[in-house]
Every structure is written in structure tokens, then in C-alpha cells.
Amino acid sequence: MIKLFFILMALTLPLKWVYTVDETKCNGCGNCLYGCSEGAISLVGGDAWIDPELCTGCGNCVYFCPRDAIYRVWYTGVEGVEEPSGGLSLSANPVAAGSVVILGVEPCTEVLILDGFGRAVTHGLADPEGTLELDVSRLPAGSYRVVAGEEALVISVI
């Protein structure tokens, strides 16, 4: 009977393995961004964050982390996606050629994208919802900093 219960649970829950980040170990180096082709990893508030809805559980990012900060957990989806609060986030990271949507910005704040030399390569103004879309299609592949007021995160354009 108990076995049957667990079998029924397994059939009804959208259970899957995903990977998550131990914030006490993560130093925000951003290496893991290069390991994820699903765009599931963002750097938010100085730490990596993996969107469980996008993560396929392939485990590739683990090999890119020098601090052993990424580990596997069961994700049922029933709690919904717990997004990091109070920080910038991106629609996808790494960003494939095209545009990137930046979320969680203070309304009407200017957002800059800086290259490795600290030069602003593009910029725009967040809307009253704290969102904006920036064209990154002409940027060479590489890492860039997205800066909005006091907050910053790293994006990889691929």
C-alpha cells in the first residue's frame, strides 16, 4: 500500500533533478555561466542563481565551479520558482545573439552595460515596472557588467 502511494506520488508530481547553488560557498566568479547552454544561471546580488524551471539537470555547470558550490536537489515545481529577491535578474544568461531583458531594476533608472575595460557599450532606461530590453546583438562574445544604480550583475554574451 505504501509502495503504491509513492508510485502514485511519483506519477503525479513533476519531479526532476535540478542543480542549485550553495550561497555560503559561491564567490560570484561567474565561471558556471559558461557551463550552462540552457541560460539557467544568473549572477544575482553577487551569487550565482539557477532557475529550476530552466535547469535540465545535466550537471555540466558543476565542472565549471572551482568552489564545489553547485549540488543536485529534487525539484517538484509545486512550490513555484523561488526567484532571488531585491536584485537585478536577466531573462537569460548566457545571452545568445539578440536582446536581453533586464528585470528588477528601480523604476526609471538608467542601466549601463560595461565591457571588460569599464566602458559603457550600451544603455537604456528602465520602465516604471523596473524592466527594460537592450539590444546586445552587435556586442562581441564575452562577459559584461550590467549596472543599475548600486546594483550590478555579470552577463555572458555568446
Ligand code: SF4
Ligand atoms: S545542471 Fe545543466 S541546465 Fe542546470 S544549471 Fe547546470 S548546466 Fe545549466
Ligand code: SF4
Ligand atoms: S562557478 Fe561556483 S563560485 Fe563561481 S559563480 Fe558559479 S557557483 Fe559561484
